[in-house]
Each structure stands twice: as structure tokens, then as C-alpha cells.
Amino acid sequence: MKTVEIIGYKRANLGKTEAKRLREEGMVPCVVYGGERQIHFYAPMILFRDLVYTDEAHFAMLTIEGEPEPFEAIIQDVQFHPVSEIIMHADFLQLFRGTPIKMDIPVHPEGIAPGISQGGKLIRKIKYLQIKALPKNMPEFISVDVSELGLGKSIKVGELTTGEYEILNSPLVTLAGIEVPRALKGKDVEDEEEGEGEEGAEGAEAPAAEGASES
16 A cells, blocks of 8 residues: 655644634644544645545655654544635544554455446445454455446345455455446336237137137
8 A cells, every 4th residue: 555755844833722723724633543542633635635635545654853763654534624614623543554444445346347338337235344453464445346236236245256355345345336327217117018019919819709700
């Protein structure tokens, strides 16, 4: 998995006023925990571009002013402003190479589903899977092969082939499926009604023929 470097500076004050000032200056208030102690710091918002606004998972290398060594970490939680969507706060979890971690990993549909050429639409039910693995085995994304999905068909978590990691989601969860358009659904109903009408007409002709032969 790729690593994004975040250069940070320790926070002297932890109040809301100070946090607001940092955001106005283009900084993100942060905290890293999971090690011997928590460290509150701030970092330029622009550095989060390749860590947060991406469809692949990444590790973070936190180089914090005043700390003798960088911290390898994963982003645990990000709070966004409800209107502007700027990052309000970021939580990091320090990771250790010999300890399993849990991460939300993006799902990438791969291939062209036959159901699409038949007029259907690919619907992604979930965009992330929760994965547990050692850091060295954590994938950047999970590939989901949709090349065999026809109209009305779907693929579930339990059908995936896993590597050296564990998927924590239920195997019954649907990942993606091909939605049948309303127009095609209506056509199916019409075809069924026409078929029933033809059968009824054939059934009605038989008695008439019998009556004609008796007279």
C-alpha cells in the first residue's frame, strides 16, 4: 500500500477558538493515538488531498515537529464541514507492522457486465469493505469482477476470493448488481399477458370445433 507523508506541528492550545483559527489558515487540527501517548498537532490541508480525496486506501507517515521519529499511521476518522466540506478534524491511529489493523477499503468493480448491454444499469450497493490484516497485507482496494452479471443478477461478499486478509462484512451483503430498467420490466409483463391471452384463445376455440362436428 502507498504511503502519504503528512508534515505536522504540535498544538500549544486545544480550544475551539484555536482550532477555528487553524482552519482559517488552511490547517487541519489532528490527533494521533494508539501508541504510548496521544499527540495533538495540525497539518496543511493540502497534504490531505491524496489521503482523503481518493478511491484508494493509503497509509500515512506523520512527521511531527519535535518528535524524533515519524509515526506510521492510518486515518481513523475525518470530520467534514456540512456545507463547505472542508476537513474540520482528523484522527490517526498509529500502526505497528506486527499488529493486525482494520481499515475501510474501497471496492472497485472490474469488467463489463453483460446486463449493461442488455439495457440494465450497474448499481454499487456498498463502496467500502472493512478489512482486517497485517499492514503488509492490507490491499489498496478490493476488485469485484462483474463481467458475468446479467440482468437482475448480483454478487455478494461471500463470493469474493480473499488474499492474506479477512473481510469483516457479512458474506450475505450485496456488493453490486444489475438493475432491470422499468421499461424492460413493463415489457416482461406485457409479454406474459400476451402469452396468457394466446393460451386463452386456443382454449376457447376447442369447444366451438367440437360443437360444429356434432351438428
